[in-house]
Amino acid sequence: MTTITTSFEFFPPKTQVLQDALLKVAGALAPLKPSFVSVTYGAGGTTRDRTHALVDQLQTQFGLRAAAHLTCVGTTRGEIDMIARDYWAKNITHIVALRGDAPDMSTPYVPHPDGYAYARDLVEGLGKIASFEISVAAYPETHPEAKNVQDDMDNLKRKQDAGATRAITQFFFDNHAYLQFCEHAVKSGITIPIVPGLLPISNFEKACEFAGKCGAHVPKQLKKTFDGLVPGTDAFKAAAINAAIEQATYLKKHGVRHFHYYTLNRADLVMPVCRAIEG
Template identity: 45%
Template sequence: MQNFSKYHQNIVYQKKENLGHIINCSFEFFPPKSINLEKNLWFSVEQLSKLKPKFFSVTYGANSGERLKTYEIVKKINKKTQVITAAHLTCVDSTPDELKRIAQDYWNNGIQSIVALRGDTLKKNYRHKMYALDLVILLKKIADFDISVAAYPELHPESKDAKFDIMSLKKKIDAGANRAITQFFFNVESYLRFRDNCIKNNINVEIIPGILPVYNFQQLQRFAEMTNVHIPKWMFEIFYGLDDDIAVQKIIGSSIVIDMVKNLSSEGVKNFHFYTLNQSEVIYSVCRMLGL
């Protein structure tokens, strides 16, 4: 017990020493598919609101039902919490007229922040081949939206090379996007190299790191395969044999996130975007440990 106490005293000391400056957070949610999951969402929203986030965001599904839910949830979160709430908007399988109507409805209802994405499609041959750049241009023609776009420290799954990724991001920023939020990653050096590369190419907006805590390592591996994210060897080693012990996985995952945020903070990063998966327990604990 004595050693345990000293360990926690050391954590508090490190927090004060390394994170004395202000760190800001934002959180991403997704539309729930059932009443029980919706209750979980609102519990998470309420708990994470206590951390005074810079903004919330809500993802946009690949079918019309989920897209309508996004619209409703964004407005409800914004009204209940008074926290800026950004609506994800994808363009891959929508007409320009449909997108204009959706964007205008958001603006008319006080939702002025958009996360502009190409998105995935349910069809192999989709109708309207638009990209995130086209969506940024379209949004800026409608109103002066505050626009976030995606960035990929370890390359977009469909990217040719790092230069192609950087140039794609630069075009979105030059078209009027206000910031970029990265895909999740676990190699801090990948983010720092990417940020340096952005600066070298005159991308002078904030590159907010997207942080995904480990809730379930098997689930994480599936996400990583879909998104071209590299999971370091040491993570496979540390989670080996824990497939049936989700509680321990979450504790280890919390420690990993705390270390990542500390390291990024020491490199001047002040804002962090957390992918919640509509769960608040791990992220709320992490943020409290970080001094939020």
């Protein structure tokens, strides 16, 4: 039997009610024994304390290996280094190192004058602090700000050369784009695993909106699948689960062995997909 490993991404909730709900979700997903779970860092570092607390809690309460996302936005190197040292001291040894975006996404990103300018610089900085496991972001359909496909690939290579040991992709629905990206990466000297980030769809309209912002292509077939379906209904949920299983099955057939799920803090869609793919 092929061994499939998974990881789950959560975001830090804003209220105690949502926090309690997320802990239930984490408890439901923990028996799937993910390789790690990760917790996002709000735009501009707005969730700094909540990210930290949640990572700590997932690790201590559920015995999950938790990774903290960390971005460069609006923060000095000194502050980031302090956060990283704090994580290391608490036995949080896996960081997802990111550049981040301007808090107001409509304005261009500007590096902090005393900060780490790009993810590559952050990876290098983290490496000087401790021997963190470091994951970075990758873009099968190219980062919207990249000059071109090769420029984006070169950037990923720089992150690898600076010490990243895994890339996790932006979500995508076009498997062909991901597989082509992986082939191109190998030809560009990228040897770290490029883990596909999969988004089970809980709201098709919102997923399309987000896909538009990050340049992810939404295939016609997927549009057809969700046409006329109302989010929250059983029919919608069944379609979402089937679509995610279909996507992951195809990738598994093409050699993928680790799947990273953007859970949106829900277990109901992710759980059946994991069970189907691991079985």
